Amino acid sequence: MTSSLELYDVTIIGGGPAGMYAAFYSGMRDMKTKLIEAKDELGGRMRIYPEKMIWDVGGFAPIQCEQLIRQLEQQTMVFDPTLVFGQQITGLERQEDGTYLLITESGEKHWTRTVILAVGRGILKLAKLEIEGAERFEVTNLHYTVQEIEAFRGKRVLISGGGNSAVDWANELEPIAAKVTVVHRQDRFGGHEKNIVRMKESTVDVRTRHVVANLHSSDGRTIEKVSIRHVDHEETEQLEVDAVIVNHGLKADFGGITSWGLNMNDWNVFTSSKLATNLPGIFAAGDFAAYDSKVNLIAGAFPDAVLAVNSAKLYMDPAAPEVAYVSSHNNRFDEKNRELETVEQK
Structure with a gap:
């Protein structure tokens, strides 16, 4: 043999x-x-x-x-x-x-x-955003990886996730993006302590106990707004965005x-x-x-x-x-x- x-x-x-x-x-x-x-x-x-x-x-x-x-x-x-x-x-x-x-x-x-x-x-395999129809935005402004940081310069970026990658990208994008919002369903982040402290002390808008509930688009191609929902009392809020980055881990x-x-x-x-x-x-x-x-x-x-x-x-x-x-x-x-x-x- x-x-x-x-x-x-x-x-x-x-x-x-x-x-x-x-x-x-x-x-x-x-x-x-x-x-x-x-x-x-x-x-x-x-x-x-x-x-x-x-x-x-x-x-x-x-x-x-x-x-x-x-x-x-x-x-x-x-x-x-x-x-x-x-x-x-x-x-x-x-x-x-x-x-x-x-x-x-x-x-x-x-x-x-x-x-x-x-x-x-x-x-x-990257864990995808579990929202019906989300895949149609992957060709425009829904991202699961960051290939070019400059693509986010001057943009309003929402990051969904609470692990190392989400925290790291929040810190990397904060100096060049117009605004960075991090949405995480838990109170605590899973990244390295020093990076978490850096994120929280920066201009990053940190929304814990929240999840992405819906994506809104007028043309069906580009996400313009994101609804986020509080996991405890179910209240929702809409945020205007230019890009969404999802870091929900890997399978x-x-x-x-x-x-x-x-x-x-x-x-x-x-x-x-x-x-x-x-x-x-x-x-x-x-x-x-x-x-x-x-x-x-x-x-x-x-x-x-x-x-x-x-x-x-x-x-x-x-x-x-x-x-x-x-x-x-x-x-x-x-x-x-x-x-x-x-x-x-x-």
Whole structure:
């Protein structure tokens, strides 16, 4: 069954920050690496907010998310891993020799000694606004992601949601929009404390205990007003708007991974402190991994990736060093350092 397939030391499922860094670090450990991404590009969840400024990654303060993705992509390719796009892994079969056969939704097969699950929140689908007919405004001024911040300059923007994304976009848009209103059904926001304080101390009009009840349009194409309703006493109010941004979270689809026998809940797989799952030779990293002292930041994806790769290496070869040599002493970088020196001399 596997004789016609190429065997890899590690196959990383997922091309977000954890998966990309795992592909780089496994190269430092001289592992034959494959990365499989269900979409057609790397970046994972970061692709949802390309213009957002990222402040909490060491060495970059701040950096635009799109630029961070580009630099991670370059780092990913340092040791030339095999990249596979547009394939969602659903099946897993353990072979008699302990290796694994990964099977995609369309029937392709991949053979590997170990697996790192860096699937984040799965195949993410944005939660839509549950108002009849709302979809017709998606081509004009109803938005579920922010691709270009400048498109909102001088406009009256209503943001529906109370998580990190809603709070972050309120802060990003407040200096350039004519007015920003945030509507949230609860009293408390789910974003980072510092960002919540910043939003509340700005000119953002914060309406807690409210929901978007209706969208109003005279031409049937563009939202002109929004009715918001108080969740306790049902009173409504109309607000004039030029744009509506909905951040109601994401729905996850992990495909067939949920049937593998992993110890997991709706969103995460439970791992050891060294990112091992309950299945031999299968590890996790990034948002998908849950363990004591977990750091739920993009920056936290990188140590996760290192730990998962080290565990995969030791699973294959218990006599191997526990960690890779640092880059200044790692002979995997000798040739690349000479290439950089040649470029600088030119």
